[in-house]
Amino acid sequence: MKSFLEFNEGILDLLTKKGREKDAKIKRRLAGVRKTRDQQDKDFEAWRRASNASAAPSGTKAQADRAKELAKLPHVKARIKKMRDKYNKQSWNRGPG
Numbered sequence: 614m615k616s617f618l619e620f621n622e623g624i625l626d627l628l629t630k631k632g633r634e635k636d637a638k639i640k641r642r643l644a645g646v647r648k649t650r651d652q653q654d655k656d657f658e659a660w661r662r663a664s665n666a667s668a669a670p671s672g673t674k675a676q677a678d679r680a681k682e683l684a685k686l687p688h689v690k691a692r693i694k695k696m697r698d699k700y701n702k703q704s705w706n707r708g709p710g
Contacts, residue, residue, distance in 0.1 A: 653688045660689050 626632030660683035667677035683689050 653692075656683055656686055656689050657692050659683055660693070 626636065660680055663676050663680035663683060666672055667680050684693060
């Protein structure tokens with residue numbers, strides 16, 4: 614629980630122009646972080662859908678090309694590597710029958 618002094622400072626931050634500006638700056642920064650994270654998640658899911666669709670018997674070359682294009686993005690490449698490393702680690706630990 615916050616002490617009275619910390620609580621008082623929090624109230625003063627809301628009431629002063631400097632405090633409101635500081636709060637707005639933090640909110641803008643967090644909104645930017647959220648926006649980039651959401652875009653990275655969308656790119657990864659698009660790659661996943663395209664790669665699954667291209668692997669299907671009715672998959673097209675366009676879907677395979679889209680999956681390759683998305684896989685070149687640095688943030689998607691990192692998530693693919695992380696996913697594959699996790700899978701390889703799990704399969705390695707299983708051992709023989």
